[in-house]
Amino acid sequence: MSRSATGMLGIAARIAAVLAVGVLLLSLLVGVAPNLDTRLVELGERWWPGYAKDLREDPTPPACSVQELEARVQACGAVPAVPAAAPSGGDPFGGEDPFAAADPFEGEDPFAAAGPVVAQDPFGGEDPFAAPAARAPSADDCQATAALLERCRERHSDHQAILAQLSPGVQRWRRVELAVASAAAWPWWRQLLVLLVLGGGLATTVQRGHIALREPRTNAEHRLAQGAQLAAHLLLGISALADLAVQRGSEAELEDPVLPWLWALGFGLLAVVNCWHLVRAPTFEQGARGSLARLLMVVPLYAWMVVFSGAYFLLVERHASGQAIYLHKFAQHPSIYLGVGLYVGAGMLLSVTRVARLGFAVLEPWKLPPTMLAWLAGTASALPTAYTGASGIFVLAAGREIFGTLRRAGASRRLALAATAMSGSLGVVLRPCLLVVLIAVLNKQVTTDELFGRGLLVFALSATIFGVVMLALGRGRWRPAAPRQALPASLRAVLPLLPHLAAAVGVLLVYRLLLNMHVNEHTAALVVPAVMLAVVLVDRWRARAAVAESGMEPELPGLSLSQLAVTTSGHVGALLMLMAASVGLGGVVERAQLMESFGHSFGSPMAAMAVLVVFLVLIGMLMEPLGAVVLVSVSLAGLAYDSGIAPAHFWMVVLVAFELGYLTPPVAMNHLLARQAVGDEALVEDEPQDSFGQRYLHVLVPMGIMAVTLLVVAFGPLLF
Numbered sequence: 001m002s003r004s005a006t007g008m009l010g011i012a013a014r015i016a017a018v019l020a021v022g023v024l025l026l027s028l029l030v031g032v033a034p035n036l037d038t039r040l041v042e043l044g045e046r047w048w049p050g051y052a053k054d055l056r057e058d059p060t061p062p063a064c065s066v067q068e069l070e071a072r073v074q075a076c077g078a079v080p081a082v083p084a085a086a087p088s089g090g091d092p093f094g095g096e097d098p099f100a101a102a103d104p105f106e107g108e109d110p111f112a113a114a115g116p117v118v119a120q121d122p123f124g125g126e127d128p129f130a131a132p133a134a135r136a137p138s139a140d141d142c143q144a145t146a147a148l149l150e151r152c153r154e155r156h157s158d159h160q161a162i163l164a165q166l167s168p169g170v171q172r173w174r175r176v177e178l179a180v181a182s183a184a185a186w187p188w189w190r191q192l193l194v195l196l197v198l199g200g201g202l203a204t205t206v207q208r209g210h211i212a213l214r215e216p217r218t219n220a221e222h223r224l225a226q227g228a229q230l231a232a233h234l235l236l237g238i239s240a241l242a243d244l245a246v247q248r249g250s251e252a253e254l255e256d257p258v259l260p261w262l263w264a265l266g267f268g269l270l271a272v273v274n275c276w277h278l279v280r281a282p283t284f285e286q287g288a289r290g291s292l293a294r295l296l297m298v299v300p301l302y303a304w305m306v307v308f309s310g311a312y313f314l315l316v317e318r319h320a321s322g323q324a325i326y327l328h329k330f331a332q333h334p335s336i337y338l339g340v341g342l343y344v345g346a347g348m349l350l351s352v353t354r355v356a357r358l359g360f361a362v363l364e365p366w367k368l369p370p371t372m373l374a375w376l377a378g379t380a381s382a383l384p385t386a387y388t389g390a391s392g393i394f395v396l397a398a399g400r401e402i403f404g405t406l407r408r409a410g411a412s413r414r415l416a417l418a419a420t421a422m423s424g425s426l427g428v429v430l431r432p433c434l435l436v437v438l439i440a441v442l443n444k445q446v447t448t449d450e451l452f453g454r455g456l457l458v459f460a461l462s463a464t465i466f467g468v469v470m471l472a473l474g475r476g477r478w479r480p481a482a483p484r485q486a487l488p489a490s491l492r493a494v495l496p497l498l499p500h501l502a503a504a505v506g507v508l509l510v511y512r513l514l515l516n517m518h519v520n521e522h523t524a525a526l527v528v529p530a531v532m533l534a535v536v537l538v539d540r541w542r543a544r545a546a547v548a549e550s551g552m553e554p555e556l557p558g559l560s561l562s563q564l565a566v567t568t569s570g571h572v573g574a575l576l577m578l579m580a581a582s583v584g585l586g587g588v589v590e591r592a593q594l595m596e597s598f599g600h601s602f603g604s605p606m607a608a609m610a611v612l613v614v615f616l617v618l619i620g621m622l623m624e625p626l627g628a629v630v631l632v633s634v635s636l637a638g639l640a641y642d643s644g645i646a647p648a649h650f651w652m653v654v655l656v657a658f659e660l661g662y663l664t665p666p667v668a669m670n671h672l673l674a675r676q677a678v679g680d681e682a683l684v685e686d687e688p689q690d691s692f693g694q695r696y697l698h699v700l701v702p703m704g705i706m707a708v709t710l711l712v713v714a715f716g717p718l719l720f
Contacts, residue, residue: 012273013206013566019199020569023192024345024529027338031526033184035515040177048170050162055170056178059162064152073149076142189334194259196341197580198266200573205229205273209570210300211578211672218289221298222281228303230274232581235310236323237267243324263327301667305581305623312588326587329630330580336438336626337579339525341572343388343434347397348568349532350384353539356401358497365489367481370411371474374419377402378426379463385427387528392662392673395424396571399677413684414698415473420678421670422702425659426462428625429455432521435625435655442633445647448521454652462656462709469705499542503534575624582627590634608643609653609714612636616654617710620661624669628658646717653714660706665699 044051204210210229216222240263247260306323313322330337350356363376381402385394399420406416428435431452440448480486507530511517519527602608615636619628632654640650662669675682684698693700 009206009276013203013570014562016199016203016206016573017562017565017569020196020203020341020572021345021565023196023199024338024341024572027192027196028342028526028529030183030186031335032515032517033180033186035517037177037180037184039515040173040180044170044173044177047173048165050165051170054162055165056174058166059159062152062155062159064148064155066149066152066156069145069149069152072145073142076145189338190256190331191258191262193331193334193337194262194266196338196572197576198262198270200341200569200571201266201270201577202273202573203566203569204571204573204577205270207566207570208277209574210302211574211669211676212300213297213666213672214294216284216298217294218284219281221295222284223278224295225298225300225303226274226277228299228307230271230278232303232306232310233267233271233274235306235314236327237264237271239310239313239321239323240264240267240327242320243328246321259328259331260324263324302578302581305578305585309581309584309588312592317591322587322591323584326584327580329587330583330627333438333441335525336434336441337576339434340393340575340579340626342525342529343393344396344572344575345568346529346532347388347393348564348571349529349536351397351400352564353500353532353536354543355497355500355535355539356398357405358493358500360401360405361493362490362497364409365481365486365493367479367486368409369474370406370409370415371470373409374406374411374415374422375467375470377406377419378422378466381423382427382430382459382463385424386430386433387524392424392575392669393571394427395420395670395673396677398423399674400679403674403678403682412697413681414694415701417671417674417678417682417684417698418701420674420682421663421668421698422466422705424670424673425663425702425706426459426466428659429458429652429655431455432519432524434521434525435629435658437521438626438629439633439651439654442629443637443647443651445637445641446651450648451651452521454648455655458652458656458709458713461712462705465708466705469701473701496542499538500535503538504531507531507534578624579627582624583630585623586627586631586634589631594635602639602643605644605718606715608640608645609718612640612645612650613653613657613710613714616657617661617664620658621664621667622661625658625662629654649717653710656706656710656713660703660710663699663702663706668699670702671699 041052041056044055048055208225212225214221216225240260244257244260244264247255247257309323309326313319359380360377363373368376381394381398384398388394388397402423403416403420406419407413411419427433429452431448433455436448436451436455439451440446508519508527511519511527511530517523517527602611616632619631623631637647637650641647661667663671
């Protein structure tokens with residue numbers, strides 16, 4: 001490829017990276033704005049009492065007029081006093097009772113002095129319906145007017161007091177606080193998600209980084225991969241335009257006319273990049289041989305899903321806007337998928353630090369056998385896996401370091417790869433995993449507390465089974481290090497980690513004290529990236545200090561800022577494009593009513609569970625978990641409930657089945673991500689071995705561990 005072509009692609013990748021990273025930063029800032037605004041109001045109330053009620057806006061002057069009310073009160077001074085009580089039987093308005101006589105019309109006319117009856121009140125006095133100027137105020141009117149005057153004076157006094165409090169300091173604070181309040185009411189979350197998907201997708205497409213089973217090695221494979229992506233992007237763009245035409249032709253008001261244009265323009269731009277790649281193909285090694293199987297495997301997974309979904313909607317349903325409808329459904333939960341992007345960013349920050357290396361250095365003095373070190377690596381990775389939202393993100397972030405540590409300890413490449421893939425599986429049931437949050441959002445029958453409570457038991461079970469398998473694989477003589485020597489060395493290895501721990505705790509305290517935010521499943525996506533940024537800064541500061549002390553260049557796994565942004569946006573785009581395509585594929589299953597063929601129940605919980613386990617593993621093998629949760633929620637969940645399976649039990653089975661599918665060929669997503677993190681050293685299939693079990697140990701061991709866990713979780717509660 002020419003330098004000009006390479007330069008143009010590099011510029012496009014950097015522009016896409018700026019867009020994607022900018023959206024992530026904006027999401028982070030806007031996400032904490034509600035908590036920040038609440039804290040600013042609290043501080044304003046503490047420093048200027050009454051801030052929350054009176055000082056956040058300019059006070060409105062009272063509508064009443066003191067001068068007018070004073071004039072009315074003064075007019076009341078000429079009115080004669082009213083007797084305390086009217087004479088018994090007399091007119092309550094004063095004078096003789098006109099109805100006292102048997103015939104009120106006999107004798108002297110009681111109204112004669114008052115003039116014509118037409119112009120006077122029959123009870124004496126002036127006409128009450130005459131103009132106010134023509135009627136003298138009564139004593140009650142005067143008392144009410146005096147009360148109004150008093151209240152009006154109080155209102156004007158309060159208004160002047162508030163104006164006196166509006167000092168320049170209050171006004172400056174108010175401008176900041178109201179700006180934060182306006183950010184807290186951010187209404188464009190779905191637009192942000194669409195920009196993140198398209199910006200990340202552009203970065204991934206430019207870098208040819210979409211997730212596939214194999215990387216192209218020949219021109220034919222490259223053309224097929226790019227052609228499939230071109231078809232996918234054109235199908236999505238055409239569907240978005242068809243959806244816009246349908247909305248314009250409808251009498252209903254457009255829900256969001258911007259989104260179809262964003263989708264259409266974005267996918268059109270991605271299609272242009274695919275055309276560029278087809279015209280400017282890279283140079284491949286001479287002698288590389290392909291096959292039909294490889295041709296099928298080089299097509300990115302999301303492209304397969306989109307092409308299949310598009311063919312169904314166009315050819316079967318003749319519904320051109322079908323895929324766009326499911327893109328809108330994908331965008332209905334923007335906080336979930338923006339959280340995925342933030343977690344990916346946190347994982348990439350972790351990957352450029354020495355934290356994983358320093359953590360494994362604490363274990364090295366004990367000279368553990370490779371199998372036990374693999375178990376420790378897998379179980380210790382459960383917590384960061386949970387805090388990075390989805391299993392694949394942590395594998396990308398720390399997979400290379402886990403693999404390298406196990407190799408240095410003497411593990412075979414297959415065992416190291418198995419442990420690396422497993423490192424992203426055990427923590428999916430732990431708080432605050434994003435997958436569990438989505439389940440609770442879509443299914444009101446369960447709560448996050450209930451699921452995470454059961455998840456602890458599932459984690460303990462899977463970790464135990466993992467340990468038993470590693471002990472069985474590690475049979476043989478093992479001479480552990482003497483505690484007298486290993487413990488001091490291990491404690492010394494902890495010291496370099498203390499500054500990183502202090503930075504993380506400091507950020508958590510800032511969030512707690514300044515924003516009143518605790519780290520839980522709802523806030524972790526907003527907290528973890530800030531924590532990792534502080535850890536990166538401390539790690540670089542400690543590295544520079546080591547250089548100053550020793551004069552030696554430190555071995556850092558870091559990237560430059562621009563490289564980190566491009567890499568992060570590429571991973572974000574690859575994952576989100578796969579998730580969006582999974583939602584569309586789930587829509588095909590939903591609209592084709594494939595699950596309705598099984599009826600409303602299976603008769604017994606045991607029979608239902610047997611069938612559901614098979615389906616759930618197949619779904620986990622073919623779809624990304626977040627998209628698969630959407631499909632299961634609308635198709636299989638009701639079937640499970642009707643068959644007598646408790647909702648919390650069912651969703652625990654779903655999580656474990658998905659993780660088994662994530663480790664099972666032909667896709668085996670965790671293995672794909674592990675290969676992507678480790679590099680060429682993870683290509684172990686061609687390494688000769690004596691038996692089938694030894695050759696595929698890296699796949700069979702994780703599958704066996706999660707399969708046993710799934711059987712116990714699925715059928716154990718039904719038996720007992």
